[in-house]
Amino acid sequence: MITGTLVLSGIALVLAIGLVLCSRYMAQSEDSVIDEVERILPRIQCAQCGYPGCKPYAAAIVADAAPLNLCPPGGEATVRRLAKFLGRDSVHLEKPVAIAGLAGVQANLDDTAVIDEELCIGCNLCLRACPVDAIVGVQQMMHTVISDHCTGCALCLPPCPVDCISLAPRHA
Incomplete structure (x- = not known):
């Protein structure tokens, strides 16, 4: 037992x-x-x-x-x-949201950031803000954007102290 x-x-x-x-x-x-x-x-x-x-x-x-x-x-x-x-139904992609802190600026995949190299002071703030490392440059020298890598997210715009960055159509 x-x-x-x-x-x-x-x-x-x-x-x-x-x-x-x-x-x-x-x-x-x-x-x-x-x-x-x-x-x-x-x-x-x-x-x-x-x-x-x-x-x-x-x-x-x-x-x-x-x-x-x-x-x-x-x-x-x-x-x-x-x-x-x-396991959900697929839906169409929404348009990007407006960028926080930038009235009227909206992220757009068809746009790319463009740096006015004459105004750029080489502060590196945009470089740190870019989530995809599409901006290249060194301290105290002008920077530029690798447009093929840029997502058009516009996160580089707010930190720029001299407003030398803008969004432009990618294939202009």
Whole structure:
């Protein structure tokens, strides 16, 4: 009788440990879903979605507090990938939001930042603000924008102390 009880207790213990291990390895936590959504996003931290970066936007998407279509740099392809991953309906890409602190300035994927090199004082503030490293230059020397890398996010505009940066159509 005692042997049978011990055998059944041992089997129950092994099964319980197996269930715990399976639940840990097979369950997908919300954090892992957020991480995967963030991997689908371009991760350039441009804030064009209205969130301070890609991770907060990913968290809002997973919590169903934000739509899938607020990432202009990712484009329609990113919206489709997000919809497929999350099992939601795909929607069209929203227009970029206005840039905080710049009345009338709106991020636009068709635009690129342009630096008036005669006015540039080489302060490096724009260089630090660019989330995709599209601005090149050294301290106290003029800077320039690599337009193929620029996302048109306009994050380089507010820090410029001499207003030598503007947005212009990419293919002008």
